[in-house]
Amino acid sequence: MKWQERKAAPLSQELIDEYQLSPLAAKLFSLRGIDTAEKLNFWFTATEADLADPYLMHDMDKAVDRINQALDSGEKITVYGDYDADGITATTIMVEMLGIMGGDVHYFIPNRFKDGYGPSLDRYKEIVADGTKLIITVDNGVTGLEEVAYAQEHGVDVIVTDHHTFKDKMPEACAIVHCNYPGQAYPFDDYCGAGVAYTIARAVLQDTASEFLELAMIGTIGDMVKVSGEGHVIVKRGLELLNQTARPGLRALIANAGLTMGQIDETDIGFKIAPRLNACGRLDDAALAVKLLLAETPEEAKQLADRVEKLNTERRELTAQTTLEAEQQVVKQGYQSQATLTLYDPDWHEGVMGLVANRIADEYHKPTLMLTKNGDGMIKGSGRSSEKFGFNLFDALKPLEGTTLTQFGGHDYACGLSLTLDKLDQLREDFEGSFQKQDHLQETVKQYDGEIKPLDVSLDAVSQLALVGPFGTDNEAPVFSVTQPKISGFRAMKKGCSFNVANVRAIDFDHKITEMVLPFIDKLYVSLSTNTFRGKTSVQFQVAGVHYGQPIYLAQQKVVDFRQQEDLLGFADKYLLFDPKNAQLAQKRYGIPAEMLTMAKDDEDLSEQIVTVLDVPANPDQLNFVLAKDYKQLYLRFQLDRLPGKQLPGREAFGRVWEYFRAHPGQKANNYLQAAGQLGLKPEGLLFILRVFFTLDFVKMEGDKLVPSPNLTKKSLNDSGYYRSVKAQIAFVNRLRTISTNELLRYANGLSRRRI
Template sequence: MILPKYNWHINSNEYSDEEKEMAHNLNINPLIVSIMFQRGYDTLDKIKSFLNPDINSFHDPFELHDMQKSVDRISLAITNNEKITIYGDYDADGITSTAILYETLQNMGANVNFYIPNRFTDGYGPNSDAYKRIINEGTTLIITVDNGVSGKEQVDLANSMNCDVIITDHHNLPNDLPNAYSIIHARYPNDEYEFGDLSGAGISFKLSTALLGDFPSELLDLVAIGTVADLVSLTDENRAIVKLGLMAIAQTERPGLSALINKAGLKLDNINEESIGFGIAPRLNALGRISDASVGVELLTTFDDDYANELAKETDSKNSQRKKLVSDIYEDAYQKAENLIEDGHKTLFIVGENWHEGVLGIVASRIVEKFNKPTLVLNLNNDTNIAKGSGRSIDGFDIFKALNDNRNNMVSFGGHSMAVGLSVNKDKISSIYEDLDKYADNHHINSMAKPNLNITGCINVKDINQSLFDDINKLAPFGTDNEYPIFKFAHDSVSNITTMGANNNHLKFKLISEYSSINVLAFNNGRYSEAISESFDALDIVGHLVLSTWKGRTSVQIMLDDFSSSGPKINDQRSRVLTKETFLGKGTYVFFNNNILQQVKKYIPNESKCVHIDDLSFDISSDNIIIVDCPSSFEQLKRIFYIKNLKELSLILYKKELISKFGMPNREQCAKIFKFFAKHNGFDLKQNLAELCKFLNIPKKSLFMIIKMFSELDFLHINDWVVYESKQPVKKEISKAPTYQKMSDEISLEKKLILSSKQELSHFIRNEYDKRKDAVK
């Protein structure tokens, strides 16, 4: 049995008349319209708008709170040649936010520079010492991007030094907002923007649009990277940003971005949201995690080819270093997490020493992925007695709210519902952890034990083709709130199960339906190779469709998202002989023939049990039920399938002689035998059996079977081995004889249990088990 990682919620594939009509009007697969309806796009206009975002999809930037006030102040600063400093952030969203506004102000002729805080010396968000340095160096206007709303103290400091602060941010707003000159935020209280899920780069892009008075198409590549990297909702304006931004990246004239894409092993003509999420963004993030994120801004804004290649090489090197650090820390954090779970904690508050603080967010994400518990991973500095790190959450649990009441007990804190950054004094760790666990308990975190997986519907493998893939891809770009559609795939069987990778940690296999097949790729699931082989006929697969190119040939494949198998593990151990070695396994040995039980019971190990089928309890406590011999009827076999919580079923199915070896009696044989006894009334079988079998050319066992059938039908009578013809037999079909019916059933059972292939046997057993299980329910 393979248990799924997620709770599956499968939507129906039934299409309404309205969905079919819209699909016809749009000339697309009804499945796509059904997906749109599931996601709230339930009119033709909504669907058209979603499928075809353009410049008209962008809202007026001046609808954002304080936008006009901010534009006026910046324009005044440019006019007066004031020194403007953009205060950014060290992740990919912060880097692109900074690059967007820096390039905009440069093009407007501003006296502008930028400052990216250092993760290790400045910490997360606004830093008072950094503000002092910036202002003392002549800055009279600070513009924050991708940060600032948590910097009340820093804004007060700037105000006292006669420096205005314009905050542009998208993070959760605190109850007490900074006294900034202006705040541009899509969710500003009582002045919410039409779309509240812009990234930091998105807000920066809106400010640039307002400043320039025209739509800045040249910045779409940067804002798309920041939007995808920050995992914000890919709906509404963000969808337009990424859709158009991907086209801009493919045609980018930025030598730094081109060089970075090349280092990531990507191609400009094949860039999509995954290219950003797994190729570009991690490299930009690595800069801030390992060293100086300012390199990222320079990389994205330089137009010097040689300098761009140099910066791209440095960025890629930092990413390699980041990977090694994550691997080393994860191993240690994993063990600590297991210990906390054993101690009964609802959440994971993991503290280590000598851990690189820049990668703790990634480690936290991987721990969450493994254990599905809200996780904080912090490094304790023994010189300062301050633990600093990051937290990541699970669906349905707002980690920002869970920790926010303890904000005053922390050195620093910020973030949103799914991710936080924090610094905590060593002596406060225990109380904060205790409060976090209580919050989790009060909010019923146990009911969140397994995350939900929304499955769009079911597709049969035989219906998958390039056309379907192309229609699904019209929903791209995919991401938060517009996830790639996940399907359950109907199939007949599984084949070609192989492991891949240096450590055989990946898996590849085929799903087969009628005359069609498709490859399935299952990364980090190599350990399930044997389990899939054993459950090939009971495997439920959910995943999404991807394109794969190998040796110039492109094909649609399935990327596995989850899988499961129901029912017991079935072990095919069929044998024509029983030896002492047959009974080495541990379990409960079940017999249908009592004579065989008595003959071999001395070989059953002491730690195992042996039982006749008639004495079998349905509540038996045994992980492995071992069927030794072959039942003579299906009714006997069915008793096995009523065993509760059947985990493993081993099938030896020994039978000394197969009924099917002799076959069912045919009309010619029956007529020949009946005529003989009609001519030889009172024939003595005991004296003449061998000669009779030779004369009739029929095996002894077959002869006895037919005589018994004739007796049951009252065609013949037998008394002390002497056969007499009935005087007035009633004409009946031989198939009405109980022995004929029993023999027919036994042969049918032999074909299913003994003469079948491994796959056929497993399929038959599992189907019958599922029928009984459903009947019990």
């Protein structure tokens, strides 16, 4: 990851004086392009009264006319929602608004496990059969071509209100109210479903509909749409109203979340409120959350909020337990060496697959699919990737839809999918293969807001930052750099660590900082927050990024033993490889640009370069070849290899594989690798055994299948030159990785003639 400092012309002194801005606030506004009186005035003073005319949104006039017709005629109206926080709040807004107008209004929230995501034809049929005359979708509908057509053909009008991406065709609905409809006149294009529902409420009620802002705000933060432009008004005003809400359901939810009225901010919404609403749809029925938000008495709200809290606790426990089981599966099956992870257990809960996939992908730095079996016997699950991996999930899996996958949907770094059990091995093979096909993406660039000195950090500075908030998508919280930080008081925590940066305490949850790497930290990228402990509030840093450099005390050492360092750190000029097959792995796993990789056999002049030896040499001669060259500095890492393990599989393992092979002849090599776990081996160990069998003429290839050779003769394992070669290499590599630092450096510096 690369960090880039934001640059912008400073605000004029007239603006600074007019709005009484501190130097820090003035700088942050300029860096975010809020640099005119008009923009600053909107930022500080705009309210819901300043939002654009709702009738500028596509088909708003048609939608309002049809809603008024239904209200006047007493028609039954059904609001068709969705099971996430955005869909829940959007449903609540629409139902409550129609209720205020005296409508005969009902609502339906799909069940994640029975109905799946989005429109369901079976449910539309039920709604039509139940006497509904108008269906209003919220936070869904643009993909419901067949469903909308069915309703319209049976005399039921459908108003689609949505914010998701259109397919090639649009549904032929009575009206489509969409914040990003092609060519529409509405000036803001990134409302969530609740934001669109709120805009319709403004049009129908013919006022600002302020009573719905707190719900629209929760949907906005929960769905991570823009909090700039009109999104700023929705979130800022929504938070103000939420902090004094009289809505019983929200007050009960806030109390159970342990929050304090008057002090709730956007972070609390994203990490405390939205997850509780989402828990209902993940584990049970999201209609429970709608009932909570619509509750009219504190007693009813308390009862419903307690049920939601129980589901949220269960969600956390399930996520933790499933994550542990997934980690165990990675180790047991030997998937650590794979570029991707496809994990499956029929007993996992479908509702937490996305949450766990995100955790596993983050922990192992690999694109991850988490799969389980639903009640109908289908394999369903979620996938997660990241910009850091340089891997686009959508591009990798979309070609499999209709062949390996029965259903697929998502975007670059998150997806949902389903398949039949007989396609699971094929998916695992295709997913791993897709990794090899994808080029490494450009290095991720994140922006920061300039340098800050710890001595300048204060509670007043945090207050100044708040002027530029609320923060979220398209208005990220400020990040500052601290160069050559003076670090002390390191303390490891259950997740992450904490330490002092001069006079400020810092916490880190994401970068695996260890005490060993502290001297290598050249620059920290931090955000500012507050921490209250025993009644005392202080400022703290939260680490957003780390840049490593060479510490002064190592500058004079020609060779550095870096074998025990888990992280790459990334301050070398070049990364040296012995095996060219490790080049792509180095790019994918560590994000090393191809131009920073060099092969040991090349004659490139590296005399002025800091070089890290990234993988292991196959033999002493390769190591000696590298050590004989001249470098500015050489770091010995020896991280990557393509060996079957730290030791060769024993004879009993060869026996188990042979018996399994004889019982299952004529399969692809990848099919045999899926049996590694039940044979007590890692995939690379089983592959090694199969290769030994091949070199001993015990097996042969027929097309892409492995079959027994017709004329078997008894042979020793040592009759295989491949077996002997790998045996010698493992012994050498183990020696290289386990000898003492003193012995390794004496050898590397030419002070010892003893061969390693």
